[in-house]
Amino acid sequence: MLIRLYPDAPDYRLLSELIDQLREGAVFIYPTASGYAYCCDALQPKAIEALCRLKGVDPKKKSLSIACASLSQVSEYCKMNDRAFKFIKDHEHNYTFILPAAGALPKIFKRRNEVGVRLAQHAVGRLLSEHLGNPLVTASLPIEDETEPEYATDPELIDERFGRLVAGVFDAGIVPLAPSTIVDCTTEPFEVLRHGHGRLTDDEPLLLRED
Numbered sequence: 001m002l003i004r005l006y007p008d009a010p011d012y013r014l015l016s017e018l019i020d021q022l023r024e025g026a027v028f029i030y031p032t033a034s035g036y037a038y039c040c041d042a043l044q045p046k047a048i049e050a051l052c053r054l055k056g057v058d059p060k061k062k063s064l065s066i067a068c069a070s071l072s073q074v075s076e077y078c079k080m081n082d083r084a085f086k087f088i089k090d091h092e093h094n095y096t097f098i099l100p101a102a103g104a105l106p107k108i109f110k111r112r113n114e115v116g117v118r119l120a121q122h123a124v125g126r127l128l129s130e131h132l133g134n135p136l137v138t139a140s141l142p143i144e145d146e147t148e149p150e151y152a153t154d155p156e157l158i159d160e161r162f163g164r165l166v167a168g169v170f171d172a173g174i175v176p177l178a179p180s181t182i183v184d185c186t187t188e189p190f191e192v193l194r195h196g197h198g199r200l201t202d203d204e205p206l207l208l209r210e211d
Contacts, residue, residue, distance in 0.1 A: 032175070048137050
């Protein structure tokens with residue numbers, strides 16, 4: 001089912017219904033700055049387990065990622081020192097940061113003791129996270145055939161392939177794939193684990209170790 005939610009003028013009745021579904025454990029597909037992805041309430045372990053089954057990953061072996069509405073929300077659910085805070089503040093767009101998970105997250109996160117964190121850049125994700133009051137677990141869609149990227153960018157095709165598996169697919173139009181740059185902030189110097197669309201400035205190699 002396609003869902004149209006307009007962040008500039010949201011239908012608050014619909015938004016309230018969607019937030020209730022998230023709190024009850026629903027899994028959706030929604031737009032992010034990197035393309036469409038699965039999402040669920042980060043405080044609902046059963047929903048996270050359902051998302052992991054859809055994604056085909058074992059949360060005991062693979063770190064999970066969350067999308068936060070703000071740096072304030074990041075600080076509630078992750079541990080970060082002053083340098084990590086400043087680095088994340090300066091690199092909000094197209095970055096994923098690996099941070100130690102804080103006690104506010106469910107036990108499923110503590111199996112790995114770390115979590116990937118993104119600041120929600122797409123307006124739909126930011127709206128959902130703000131009104132939910134906590135982060136969204138986010139996982140990219142499992143596209144087996146990389147020659148068909150439209151199945152991760154076009155909501156109508158996504159609904160055709162994945163719609164029956166989730167509570168709904170948010171329709172925000174075509175959202176291009178733009179993999180994030182992943183930076184491990186659990187050790188110093190911070191380490192670039194993957195180069196993506198996030199860009200570093202010339203002086204930052206002094207602060208980072210590259211893979």
